[in-house]
Amino acid sequence: MGFFARLKEKFSKKENVDKTYSTGLEKSRKNFANKISSLNKKYKKVNEEYFEELEEVLIEADVGINFALSTIEELLDKSKRERISEPEEISNLLVDILFENYMSKGEVINDISFKEGDVTVLLMVGVNGVGKTTTIAKLAHRYINKGKKVLLAAADTFRAGAKEQLVEWSKRLNCDIATGLDNGDPSSVCYDAAKKAKNEHYDLLIVDTAGRLQNKANLMAELSKMKRVLSKEIENAPHETFLVIDATTGQNGVIQAKAFNEVTSITGVVITKMDGTSKGGIILPIRDELNIPVRFIGLGEKMEDLKEFDLNSYLYSLCVSEDKDGD
Ligand SMILES: Nc1nc2c(ncn2[C@@H]2O[C@H](COP(=O)(O)OP(=O)(O)OP(=O)(O)O)[C@@H](O)[C@H]2O)c(=O)[nH]1
Ligand SMILES: [Mg+2]
Numbered sequence: 001m002g003f004f005a006r007l008k009e010k011f012s013k014k015e016n017v018d019k020t021y022s023t024g025l026e027k028s029r030k031n032f033a034n035k036i037s038s039l040n041k042k043y044k045k046v047n048e049e050y051f052e053e054l055e056e057v058l059i060e061a062d063v064g065i066n067f068a069l070s071t072i073e074e075l076l077d078k079s080k081r082e083r084i085s086e087p088e089e090i091s092n093l094l095v096d097i098l099f100e101n102y103m104s105k106g107e108v109i110n111d112i113s114f115k116e117g118d119v120t121v122l123l124m125v126g127v128n129g130v131g132k133t134t135t136i137a138k139l140a141h142r143y144i145n146k147g148k149k150v151l152l153a154a155a156d157t158f159r160a161g162a163k164e165q166l167v168e169w170s171k172r173l174n175c176d177i178a179t180g181l182d183n184g185d186p187s188s189v190c191y192d193a194a195k196k197a198k199n200e201h202y203d204l205l206i207v208d209t210a211g212r213l214q215n216k217a218n219l220m221a222e223l224s225k226m227k228r229v230l231s232k233e234i235e236n237a238p239h240e241t242f243l244v245i246d247a248t249t250g251q252n253g254v255i256q257a258k259a260f261n262e263v264t265s266i267t268g269v270v271i272t273k274m275d276g277t278s279k280g281g282i283i284l285p286i287r288d289e290l291n292i293p294v295r296f297i298g299l300g301e302k303m304e305d306l307k308e309f310d311l312n313s314y315l316y317s318l319c320v321s322e323d324k325d326g327d
Contacts, residue, residue, distance in 0.1 A: 004095035004319070011316050018313045024299025025317040028280025032061045033321035036094075040087040050087060051076060054094070061281030061318075062250040067288050071097060095319045098284060102311055106291040109268075110308040112240055114148070114204070119197045121205045121230055121237035125223065125264065126244035127256055128211030131272035131298060133162070135244055136206050137169040138306035139296070144175060148203040152177040153193035155186040155226065158210035166208055176202075186210065186222065187229045194233035207238070220263040227264075240267045242295060245286065248277040257286050268295035271309075275300045280318050283309075 001009075011017045022029075035057045043050045051072055058068040074097050079090055102108075114120050122139070124132045133156070140150045152170055154177060156162035163179050170177035178193035180186075190207060197205040207226070230237040243266045245253040253271075260266060269292050271283055283294050294309040307313075 021313040031278035037321035062279035063281035123238040130246040156210040272298035
């Protein structure tokens, strides 16, 4: 049995499907699964046009041209080898290929692994407006609920109101925060926060950074200074650097990921605003081209809508059409 057949069996009971995933990916599912389902009805046997249309559906889901081309090529190869010509089976094989491709691109990890008895430091980076600060709030909420002592650092000293936004979250979450001067050096906030986190035995320090679009050299210098300051206080900090990407920006997100990956080492990607887009395929080329695991996925505005990335739930919610599902 292929991956997709097993997945459908696993989720044959609706209550086994994560509601946040299925609701958050609704727009993407309509744009992907439902289109494939109509394609399968249109063709009795697959032919060249079928594969062309399937490739178009992939591109519309925003997986990017290169990823779409290589996936279709692999699908053609496999279907020939396995002598499959029935549309439904071909599209099942497509999901198997998407799964295998994700799994083959390096390690699959989600949750943060904590350093027992020491501070774990998480640096959040990404261009402006992608959802860094709200994701920090959601992560803080998550780990506070798991009994962790969490400190936030407002190291976005650049954007007007950025500090106040994080302070507001800290109040709502009842979470401690270290702040600095507006337009001050973000590294000095990092220094104060790291000292406090170490002396007062916090489990997790989450550092918010400015999403300003600047030249690579400046960004690299600023991030490496912050990292240097953090690691002086806490061994090997930051232990995690998450790049936040807004799913609604589509292929632009892939470009951002490449750019950030060149200036600093990223340990994970967080994809936000999945609920607001039909471009849900964006996760696949990011993983394919960067070999970085997607760690969390933002499927809505509520605190609980940030979920650990789960490939099964993601592919199921993206690829199983509603008409077949009986919704
Ligand atoms: N629907 C939805 N909205 C989200 C999600 N994540 C973030 N947002 C919204 O995106 C907007 C921008 O979020 P911020 O967290 O301020 O983004 P930022 O990256 O910190 O922005 P800058 O500090 O200006 O660089 C806010 O209105 C959030 O509510 C999500 O998963 N789903
Ligand atoms: Mg922010």
